[in-house]
Amino acid sequence: MSKFLTGEDLENVVYDIIWDAEKTLLIVSPYIKLDDYFKDLFKKHMDNHKLRIILVFGKNEKKVNRSLSNEDFDFFKKFPNVSIVYVPHLHAKYYGNEKKGVITSINLYDYSFKNNIEFGVFSEQKILSKFTTSADVEAWHECMELAHNNEVVYVKRPAYRSKKGLMSFGNEYVKSEVLFDSTEKFYGSGKSNLNSDKRLDDFADEIDLDQAHNVRPERVWRDDKKETVNPAPKKKFTFKTQPENKSNVGYCIRTGEEIEFNPERPMSLNAFKKWNQFQDVEYGEAYCHYSGEPSNGDTTLARPILRKNWKKAMSN
Structure with missing residues (x-):
């Protein structure tokens, strides 16, 4: 249920959203200025490579x-x-994590929290609520659309390597790597690098160090005899599309096989039995429940539909 908030109640909700985030912290605020209290809230996550922080800001080109x-x-x-x-023309403000979110008028700006009269609408989200349409779910997905469809300034990702040993399984965190950084151009000229076409979808959610060097690069000579190196080719996928006149058809997010379309049960029985051994609702799966296309780990039991397909899936 949604709640209207103002004053200290609104402030505390924003503080809680930052502090309690475990999987994803999404902040949309045109203006950002952190005082020591805000920095202390964020510092809780300074060494948490599992928490994905997405920061969207704007204005002042x-x-x-x-x-x-x-x-x-x-x-x-x-x-x-x-x-x-x-996002150049951003004026909206939103704060959310995997559990709760608030649509609000308040910037992530110390002055706003200390001096302004601000409003907000707060809601707590359960996993299953993300498969229904509501104002808070729409806000989450709209903000994710903003994040994915606008200019990337900085991207840093965790890198993992498979655990070694007979009794070991899974991956272990090794380090984090900066995949993109345009802040020198961004701040050096005082203007946004408006010619950049980099978007979040251009970058993986994590780095697999075991696969990073599996494909040997090729040496290529340019016409002027200067050497360049071709990067390792990206793996190409072909994918199934939603069949016509079969809107009740879905796909198992682990195996890709056809099953009934039901975001609350996006796995075949056998796949679910395997998942149930560990019960990690945020474990990256292989396919989109709506379209059947490879998701490269971007779908989970909590989010079985790719972000780009969510609106179509909910309208059917």
Whole structure:
């Protein structure tokens, strides 16, 4: 159920959303300025490579540091799993994690929390509620669309390697790597790098160190005899599309086999039995429940439908 909040109640909800995040922390705020209290809240997650932080800010194309200062930008760069996105005409504000979210008027700005009269609508989300349409679910997906369809400024991802040993299984965290950083151009000129076409979908959610060097790069000579190196080719996939006149058809997110379309049960019985051994609702699966296309780990039991297909799936 949604609640209207203002004053200290609204402030505490924002604080809780930041503090309690475990899987994903999504912050959409045109202006960001952190005081010591906000930094202490975020520092809880400084060494948590499992928490994905997505920060979306905007405004001030001619002087970006008015929206997000270099000092605060450098603070967020310290986190092991973070994406920072710039949206020029952003005015909306939203704070959410995997459990709860608030649509609000308040910026992530210390002055706003200390001096302004602000409103917000807060809701707690359960896993199954994400498969229904409501204002808070729509807000979450709309903000994710903003994050994925606008200019990426900074991307840092955790890197993993398979555990070794007869009794070991799974992956272990090794380090985090910066995959993209345009802050020098972004802040050096005082303007956004508007020619950038980099988007979040261009970057994997994590780095597999075991596979990173499996394909040997090829040496290529340019016409001027200078050497370049071709990057390892990306794996190509073909995917199934939703059959016509079969809107009740879905796909097992682990095996890809056809099953009944039901986001609350997106696995075949056999696949579910295997999943039930560990019961990790955030474990990355292989396919989209709606379209059957490979998801490359972007679907989970909690989110069985790819983000790009969610609106179509809910309208059918």
